[in-house]
Amino acid sequence: MGELPAPEFAAQLGGEGVVFRAGRFSVRLLSPLASVAEGVHSLYADSDTLAPAFADFTVRVQPASGLRRWYRPQALFSLNGALPFAPLPLAHAYPLLEWGLNWCVSTHCHQYLIVHAAVVEKHGQALILPGTPGAGKSTLCALLTGRGGWRLLSDELALIDLASGLLHPNPRPISLKNASIGIVQRTVADAVLSPAVADTLKGTVAHMRPPPGSMVRVLEPAVPALIVFPRFIDGVEGKLAPLPRGEAFMRMADNSFNYSILGAEAFRVLAALVDQSRCFDFPNGGDAAEAIATMDALVQS
Template sequence: MQPDNYHGFVDYRVSITHSGGIRRLINDQARFQCDKMEPFKPLNRTQAFAMLEWGLNWVVAAHEVSHLIIHSAVLAKDGKAVVFPAPPGSGKSTLTAYLSRNGWRLLSDEMALVTPLTSTVTPFVRPVCLKNDSIHLVKSWYPDDTFSTIAKDTHKGDVVHMAPGDMAVARESEQAEVVGIVFPRYNKDVFFDVYEMDQATAYTTLAENAFNYTVLQEQGVKSVVHLVENATAFEVEYNSLEELDSFLTEDVLGAAHVK
């Protein structure tokens, strides 16, 4: 996947290829390879683009050790970032899509790359992964945006990837400072409810979402401690994206002072 005019350093060589032999004629499949390794089982070729995105995420999550990696969306305003760790089904990617089109800069929909022992987060700008009901919802909000075709019946259900906005791409090398940690959960029956977490709870929950926390050992522990000591952490349950946006801007970013 190296452009012809690229002359920089290559970290990994990845590819999506067809299955070989007679299988290609009977049930064509897509195969993801990284430096000739094949970490995943082949998928139906209609899921090839989704597989590529998941593969690129895997490459970083499995090999990157110069950053603390948190399974989280990351968005920023005015150099201040909020990380959104959340399990599947919490509405994280729908929230990410909304914020990234309403004045927030997308750094990542999937991974926060935090410089160890600091609050500095480096962008990992990738498409936003929308699943199931959120696909039609986000498309109705932003009909002029660019979306992939639907990859149906994946292990995550139906999946579409939404292209990152122009601001995210233009500023993909611009770091930000984490000032807020927000664990969001969409609930259609709750307008907006917020709970400020104590540092011990925030530490435990954030560590559970860190891919390489144990790999970094003492540095990983100290890095998570630094984040929870220098950012305010909240659990948020909501059905109003506008109310959540206002809370993030006024109460999280507005109260923060980047050192």
Template sequence: MTICALSYDLASQRLSSTSGVDLQIGPFVFNLRLHCPDLARLLYELWRDYPLAEGAAVRDFHIQATSNPAPGRWLRRDVRFFVDGRTPFPLLPAHHHLPMLEWGLNWCIAQRSHHLLMLHAAVVERNGRAIILPAWPGHGKSTLCAALIHSGWRLLCDEFGLVRPEDGALLPLPRLIPLKNESIEVIRSFAPSAHIGPSFYGTRKGTIAHVRPPTESVERMHETARPGWFVFPRWVAGSPLRLEPMLKSEAFLMVATNAFNYEVLGQTSFELVGRMVDACDCYSLVYSDLDQAIKALDELTRAADD
């Protein structure tokens, strides 16, 4: 049963109950308790396809978000995020609740999932093979990812390339895709069918709005994928499209230095990244026009499929 199979009243009542709600998101089970009515309404809309993990005895993360009157401030409310009863982050203004929750989940996953190799990358899949898009902040990874998943690719994840060391499979983690500033309008016009949540102004990264993962991506979140291509994207204003092969050793270094926990897994990471880079074709992509970029990736990957 998914969240949206419950009535809104029931969902929000369960979210604010003492036992909270257990949700399955990709390989993880989150126990979530909310004391923040605005956030409950938004989650009902943007997280609607996540299944309830009924009967999950062991939960991976116990998360609580509460909104309280800000100490010493009239009319202002703050939102606070708890993991296992502790609060690792500073208070944020209550109206930044959703970016805070999403960021908090990232923090939990990055801290506690060292049984997996966690690349910092967007991952999309078609015909069982995935494009891995590692990138640094500001390189347009999320924008490209949002465009790809509205052009026939399945979303695995926008932030974490989760690799299972045992077999090198990529695990889906279909979360909201945070778009920043101008990207919001870019995606709205590129993919009118994309469901985009409200804009949050004045966050640390400027304005943020979240793209809801397509229902199909969430329904298929137990289907893993094989790495097919590494593409290192970079958005450069006004630049012509350049999709160029990259040296494997260079790709290795970029993947490793940009991973969340390459060093923690030691030799396992070294061998795993080595195998992935070996098996994948590696490219750098400089683009300014989304349509061109999607088309180029389409041709690149179709050539391989034929």
């Protein structure tokens, strides 16, 4: 996509739309908003544009009509014409697109067991990083893929194949919040980030372009081997603590978007995944070098 001149891309996006690969899925996006065009053109530069015949999701990000077009302008996200979210301030349009695409996958793609987790891979071993907002999973994901040589599968959604138990990649821009933006900017020298957007529901947010190597391997699944639950605690030295598999199973189930929908099949798939993985807690104070070295030691042991 980065080979398209930016003005031409923006014109297509504001007209009939552009179909492109957003991680594992194809998206037809229509938007007249400059911030959306600039964000997609920059952060999906290594993604392929696709033939317009079919897309997994057809989405729009557009300004609200009526008085809202002029007074406190707002942005709307729609999927196939339906509006799943309340409008957000117009300045939040690009983060709204990324959050909306996460919602599309987590609520519609039940061919996978979907867990709220970052996933990276190195030396053939996939590392799952589940966590609630603020735990530091996306920050650790950005550090490992941006400086540690790990492959990005996803920063938000672990897609577990129901038949094989493998993890399917969905590499899209990595969502960074608040202090993590500065940590990544200082640590990952060649990181490409979107402009920071302040005062969102998650604080100040920015998105980081996925490493090109992750995009090349977008259709290559990975074998689960490690589950690490990061917990950011200011001032704490990072230290891995082994976690009983039963507790890891319960935490993974709690972080799943569709465990209750899939029922017994979800239990079977998740139990097999946890059984073949080494499981740890990882309280840490956000030291980038320490975190990268700790995760590298896991795949070497």
